[in-house]
Amino acid sequence: MSLLGTLVDVRPLRTSADFRRLWISTSASTFGQQVAVVAVLAQAWALTGSSFAVGAVGLAQAAGMVVCGLVGGSLADAVDRRRLVLFTTVGQTAAATLLAAQAFAGLRSFALIVVLVGVQGALVGLGAPARRTLAVKLLPSGQLSAGLALSSLSFQAALLVGPALGGVVTAASGPAGAYALDAAFLLVAAYGIGGLPAIRPEGGERPGLRSIGAGLRFVVGDPVLGGSFLTDVLATVLAMPVALFPAVAAERFDGDPRLIGWFLSAIAVGGLLAGLGSGVFTRARRLGAVQLAGSLGWGIALASFGLMEPLWAALGCLAVAGACDVVAVVSRGATTQLATPDSHRGRVSSVEFVLGAAGPDVGNFRAGSVAGMTSAPVAAVSGGLLCVVGLGVLTFADRPLRTFERP
Template sequence: MRGPVRFLDTRPLRGSRLFRDLWIGSSASQLGTQMATVAVLAQVWDLTGSPVGTGAIGLATGLPMVLFGLLGGTLADTVDRRTVVWAATAGQLLAAAGLCAQALADNRSVPLLLALVALGAACGALGAPARRTFPVRLLPADQVAAGLALTNVSFQAAMLAGPALAGLIIARWGFPAAYAAQAVTVAVSMLTVIRLPAMRPEGTDAAGTGRRPRRGGWRIILRRPTLWGSMATDLSATLLAMPIALFPLINEIRFGGDPQTLGLFLSAVAVGGITAGLLSGTVTRRRRAGLVQLTAAGVWGLALAGFGLAGSLWSALGCLAVAGAADTVSVITRSALVQVETPDAYRGRVSSVEHVIGVAGPELGNFRGGLLASATSAPFSLVVGGLSATLAVIAVAAVNTPLRAYRTPSPAPDAAPEPPAPGPADAATAAG
């Protein structure tokens, strides 16, 4: 295979119309979410002029994501997953319309604004576990990682383009236009979900009834070394080495507190991530997913320790770009491994646990980094955190042989690239 396709594995887009449509809808929604995030931040700042007010946005977003993410996992293993995602996306559309309406009405109530933000976050979290199960039902096992890589590329692109586009829209047409743009993108996403076939969990019938497993997601994870090892690797990396909260301190200490430099820190991480995504075909074709994730997580920790030691701006940005690339590779391989290794009947609940770890790990990691930095210094916190994360990943690798040796299952020779109505047979194949 020649040309860019060798680097960015586009087989899922070329081989599955359903996945292609889903990817387009998800990409649009991600772009709208980034625009709305900037609009909410700017509007709350305009209303309060207080960092406490803008900090409340995180609370209004984070709590619903954790609570409703766990509920969404149970729903995803009980009823048609397409229905769950469709209903959740409809709720997000309602929240986006509410945000647009309050902006048009020149709302001055911060609690109302945050309530609408919380509604959108809750609906998104409710559908997240079910949505995570779609690629493994629509794609052959050896293309799941490639499909997740494509989704990650669109997410990184939205992170780069969304805030800038939101700034232009807000400056020209105001907050209502930014929220209206989000509503349009969510509507596009909902239309692509409607076109999917039924996605009932294994063991249920068309009415959503039937024999269902009683064990929760945590019990399945703890019984499978590949699952708990993969999630422990991710949690070690984010809990011990998350750097975002320390960016302002590092910028103040070493680079004069220039706000443009602070923006470059964030951009460097995103640039590294999107570059890794564009080159992801070099890793998604490798079957040793466990070893790839462990290596990437270790590189993440070392790169952030290097950022803590960096004396020049270019070396600091280079370390952050490497960290962003390593994070993308780790996320892609972990997500694919978790979906392929989890029996279909449990995918919703296991995905909800993965979702909670993905939400809580970085936030707790930022909190840990800030506490250590306040007691010592930001560079010390970064170096100790990065090295600790790498050592923790090495420890997971040392005790978890199944994760080190894990290989992505090969597809069956007669596997169809796009089953018309995925069902229990697809789950059996995906579970390997």
């Protein structure tokens, strides 16, 4: 086996043409989103000059994603999942095209931007649970972690490259050019999904509130799933550090605004390196233990970040946190799909999606509130330590999660 094959487990791309299509589709969609976010921020600020208005755009998108995420999970357990993902991806393409059209036409309507971004977020939420269930149907269980790691690798690459590309395109051709590029990426994403076979749920249930409620009860009643999602909540709500970055830069490093970007990039670089070395952990059978270890590493690294004075040490802690986050997210994703019967995968995936969308925002609110009452280092250290303590209790109390292995 080559060194690259040892570090990055590329078996899913090599052995499954259908997974290659899914991976290309998901990667293109993610790159498009990261390109477009710069254009949305730039155009909203140019039209309003208000940070509150810029934040309102993000709120509209997040609200649509969370609400429609639960609905999408119910639909994913009732209809052909490939068709649902294809429909929502085509809808996102149409919304991106309309965003490009309004920018080209110079309509200068902030309300229209909010509506279109909200619609796009709702479509993302509607299709995300179904998209998350596709890999487990296209790959053998022994390659699922590797497939999810490859998706995480492309996501981390998009976080690094996408906004930079969006900034260059927006500066050169205005927001319209970035929106058009997003639409082009989404066309590639739709083409990739269109080439997949039909993927229907087993024993599907009629969609609706009763179906959503049954899915939530299933998660709460299953110690592996409930423990996995509690692990995510402890990591994000208690230890999310992003809201602290401006204060840490001001209090410890002379307030250089470039450091905020460096802090964010350090996390992304750590995640990218973990993705490049994913072969080390994706072949592990004990997914529950790997997930818990990754989350514990995240908490320890972020508590250490709050204590570090040299800039290089602070950046190193954030890079370690980013790497541990990828380990935890990939193993949690594999655990979630393998521990869930196919009849419930859409609804369980919707819970995972909603927690992933809302948890970081709640965590940043907690961090900012604690920092306002104390200081940014205290908020970082206390959050990281609380995360570690909570995960330690969960590790000992939830034996089914701790011992969960892939088939």
